[in-house]
Amino acid sequence: MIIENSQAAKTVLNESSSRTLLARGGSLMMVEVTFAKGGIGEIHSHDAHEQISYIVKGSFEVKVGEETRILKAGDSFYAGYNIPHGVKALEDSVILDVFNPFREDFLEKQE
Structure with missing residues (x-):
């Protein structure tokens, strides 16, 4: 599968x-x-x-999990099965x- 970004399915999640x-x-x-500043x-x-x-x-x-860190461009993380995780855009x-x-749920929610 080859996807050009201009043809990729985009979904607005919130403001x-x-x-x-x-x-x-x-x-x-x-x-x-993509997150605007303050997006969660x-x-x-x-x-x-x-x-x-x-x-x-x-x-x-x-x-x-129980760890909170500030990550910037180039950093990464892994969230395994049943591990709570979330982000806030700074x-x-x-x-x-x-x-x-x-x-599969993302495929069902395409615009």
């Missing part, structure tokens, strides 16, 4: 964030999430998905999320 579905195949899915990815966990995230641009306050920021297996 401060949007999601772009990038490549997916096999059991993997890659998603770009609420604390949540996945019982059926692992997640690795990479900070592409900006900075976030990131909580994974400036306009972009995060790249990779899920295993892919998020």
Whole structure:
């Protein structure tokens, strides 16, 4: 699968964030999430998905399990099954999320 960003499915999540579905195949899915300063990815966990995230641009306050850190462009984190995690954008920021297996719920919510 080859995805050009101009053709990728984009979904507005709320007034401060949007999601772009990038490549997916096999059991993997890659998603770009853009946040305005102050945007929040609420604390949540996945019982059926692992997640690795990479900070592409900006900075976030990131909580994974009991640990909270400030991460900036180039940093990353892993949230395994049932591990609570969430982010708050400290400036306009972009995060790249990779899920295993892919998020069928994201496919259902496309615009």
